[in-house]
Amino acid sequence: MHRFSYLAWLALISLSFFLAERALPARREQPTLRPQLANDLVLLVFNGHLWAVLTGAFTGWLVLGANDVLERLGARPQQGLLSGLPFPVQFALYLVASDFLQWCVHNLLHRVPFLWSFHKLHHSARALDWVVNFRFHWMELVVYRTSLYVPLLWLGGDGQPLFAVAVFATAWGHFNHSNLALSIGPLAYVFNSPRMHLWHHDASDEGGPAKNFGIVLSLWDWLFGTAYWPRQRAPARLGYPGDDEMPPDVLRQELFPLTRRR
Ligand SMILES: [Zn+2]
Ligand SMILES: [Zn+2]
Numbered sequence: 001m002h003r004f005s006y007l008a009w010l011a012l013i014s015l016s017f018f019l020a021e022r023a024l025p026a027r028r029e030q031p032t033l034r035p036q037l038a039n040d041l042v043l044l045v046f047n048g049h050l051w052a053v054l055t056g057a058f059t060g061w062l063v064l065g066a067n068d069v070l071e072r073l074g075a076r077p078q079q080g081l082l083s084g085l086p087f088p089v090q091f092a093l094y095l096v097a098s099d100f101l102q103w104c105v106h107n108l109l110h111r112v113p114f115l116w117s118f119h120k121l122h123h124s125a126r127a128l129d130w131v132v133n134f135r136f137h138w139m140e141l142v143v144y145r146t147s148l149y150v151p152l153l154w155l156g157g158d159g160q161p162l163f164a165v166a167v168f169a170t171a172w173g174h175f176n177h178s179n180l181a182l183s184i185g186p187l188a189y190v191f192n193s194p195r196m197h198l199w200h201h202d203a204s205d206e207g208g209p210a211k212n213f214g215i216v217l218s219l220w221d222w223l224f225g226t227a228y229w230p231r232q233r234a235p236a237r238l239g240y241p242g243d244d245e246m247p248p249d250v251l252r253q254e255l256f257p258l259t260r261r262r
Contacts, residue, residue: 009167010048017130017174026181026194027127027234034127036135042250044134048170051138066150080156090161091168095216097155098148098165103220105147106213115143117257124246126239128194128201130174138254172216188229192218199228202235203243 004012022032082090109119122136152162175182176197184193192214200212211228214221221227247253 006163006166007049010170013167013171013174014044014130017178017180020182021129021179024181026179030127030129030179034129036125036248037131039248039250039253040125040131040135043136044131046250047134047136047138047141051141067153070154080154082155082157082161085157087161087164090157091164094152094155094157094161094165095168098152099169099216100220101148101151102144102215103213103217105144106215107210107226109140109143110210110213118143120240120243120246121253121256123201123240124243125201126237126243128177128179128198128238130178133170133173133177137257139257169216188218189222190217190219192216195233196221196227196229198234198238199230201238203237203239203241204235206230206235 082093085093109115118137118139120137122132122140125132125135172192176192176194178194180194182194184191188196192212196212196214196218199207200214202211207228207230208226211226212218212221213226218227247256252259
């Protein structure tokens with residue numbers, strides 16, 4: 001698995017979804033060359049590679065500091081809790097633990113006005129395809145990573161299963177945003193899906209203003225009452241009320257939460 005870098009996996013996954021969307025589109029009327037596509041491809045490269053490397057270095061440094069503090073407090077297990085367990089067990093436990101944490105963070109991104117101003121960029125997409133998975137503000141990676149690393153560090157474990165979870169979560173995020181007519185049947189009660197995530201991007205507050213926060217797993221939404229699964233397959237409009245405020249170019253989008261008039 002480690003033979004390929006994350007960037008190589010990202011390219012491979014992206015190409016697969018590009019081809020799959022051509023073969024099996026859910027919304028045939030949606031143009032491939034939609035508005036904002038070039039913009040979102042720039043964000044894909046920035047968030048998926050450049051910024052990921054930079055924040056990786058930053059959070060790595062943070063984690064080393066946290067590691068030190070935990071050790072001094074005697075709170076860090078001598079050996080990671082997961083270290084040495086079989087690969088599939090570590091993979092499953094990492095996936096469930098990190099996904100639940102991210103589900104909590106995603107809730108906060110919607111419910112705390114300051115954080116919502118950063119998350120607006122992701123929700124300003126007027127149409128969904130796999131590229132939208134990486135249409136988000138640089139601050140989101142900082143928030144997600146710093147909240148994830150310390151508990152995951154405490155769980156310990158090996159690099160390979162963690163890397164595998166990162167690749168798997170990327171593929172599933174592409175899937176959730178893809179314009180792909182692919183149903184996962186009753187698995188939709190455990191895993192997120194394009195149909196469910198489309199409603200997360202609904203511009204109206206039908207079914208409550210905040211719904212379907214799942215990243216890889218939809219299980220948390222079903223358990224905690226934030227799941228929304230109506231009969232009709234798609235919302236009337238994607239976006240958020242007032243999304244005209246979002247500037248059309250990457251630079252101003254990145255500066256948007258800091259420069260908007262109050
Ligand atoms: Zn959201
Ligand atoms: Zn989304």
